[in-house]
Amino acid sequence: MVTIRDVAKYANVSVATVSRVLNNKGQVSEETKRNVREAIEHLKYRPNLVARTLYKKTSSMIGLIVPDITNPFFPALARTVEDRARSYGYTVILCNTDGSTEKEADYISSLQQKGIDGIIISTNRSEADDFKDIDIPLVALDRIVNSEIPTVTAENKNGAIKATKHLIDVGCQKVVHIQGPRELATTNDRKDGFLEVVQEADIEHVVVEADFDIKVAEETAYQLLQEQTNIDGFFAGSDVIALGIIKAAHRLGLNIPEDLQIVGFDGIEMGKIFIPSLTTIEQPIYEMGALAVDLLSQQIEKKELDKHLYEFPINLVIGNTTKR
Structure with missing residues (x-):
């Protein structure tokens, strides 16, 4: 298995320099960054995500919890969340609760234990007391939980x-x-x-x-x-x-x-x-999913949000189930 030392040797730099490039920290010249990235690509090096999680306190993963993946609305929403998350370098873990509050609570607990960076949740719960104990970034999508949780919905x-x-x-x-x-x-x-x-x-x-x-x-x-x-x-x-x-x-x-x-x-x-x-x-399913990821990313990066409730305008689309 290719190690960080192999990358350093190939690029003719120190292990510390490779680490700085991987973590985008410290002073590294553009030429050195290019050499390290070429070495990573040539050797097909994949960083140890567990080690990076322990070191950086981040997993580069976010959770998406939906109530029913068989409802066509939620696969569409999940697709937009995944697309946007990839642009930030996040991997999305999809959790389907089948509308069960017990399964939802189990998923939240499991995701927290795995060091997830944040959660986007579309819950069927009206009671939000359980969410008070979640100590990671959280965004409610297509569901209003309470005024404390950043929420993306439609009008x-x-x-x-x-x-x-x-x-x-x-x-x-x-x-x-x-x-x-x-x-x-x-x-x-x-x-x-x-x-x-x-x-x-x-x-x-x-x-x-x-x-x-x-x-x-x-x-x-x-x-x-x-x-x-x-x-x-x-x-x-x-x-x-x-x-x-x-x-x-x-x-x-x-x-x-x-x-x-x-x-x-x-x-x-x-x-x-x-x-x-x-x-x-x-x-606007795509815009809603994308904004949910944006808001989650801002929280992960410890940035202040402008507001907590974002309501998108809707559009009446005339099909053939009503008279024209």
Whole structure:
């Protein structure tokens, strides 16, 4: 195995000089840096990450904790986080909790024990007491935990307002909102935006809860459409829920958008290729993931953040699940 001494000998410098180049510390000429890097590349030297972690107090790794990797929104988010993290030289460890608070706590504990540099978390927990004991940088992504933790999210209430107004504008008279788990602040923001519009417009409406799961959403919508035949619009708490509603409509022989109009929330790729293509509130997924990494990196480098809550504007994308 190639060692740091082999690199030093090949570049004709001291071991200390190679160490300074690797750690980007100390005074080293550009020519010497170039020689050392050429030696590293030629010899295919890979630093001992465990030793570097002990020496530098950093692992060059960050954790990303998500509640459900089967939900297409989170792989898209994970991809953006990984892309941005690589630009900083970080490796991302992905942890899927399946919505379990116990698994989430275990992952956080395990990551801390491994000397992780920081964690980006998208939690399903409403209680944030456990996060007070985390003594490493933390960023909440697409979830609001508390005012102490830097948070990156979208304008959820404004998005719900736009979605609901669009359904009314295209002629819906009775609109259902299938929201996600009610313990999530983002879910409640979307519900609040929906209620604000339908109550002001005096539109008949229903609010029900479901998981961010296609099958659960399908069964919820199927039961509602059987019981209340005058429903002509749905605002879904996520695109995954919206896809479940579409499946329920097909089972009942309803035409979309002639008989039933649907608006989702997220802007995942699956919604674009589904037939019919989904009208949705699009979140800037790439920008959100990238900013989460930026904020985490700033904390790791002991830099002060300008603020703790970052809300991205959303965009209404018209597909074929609503009338034009």
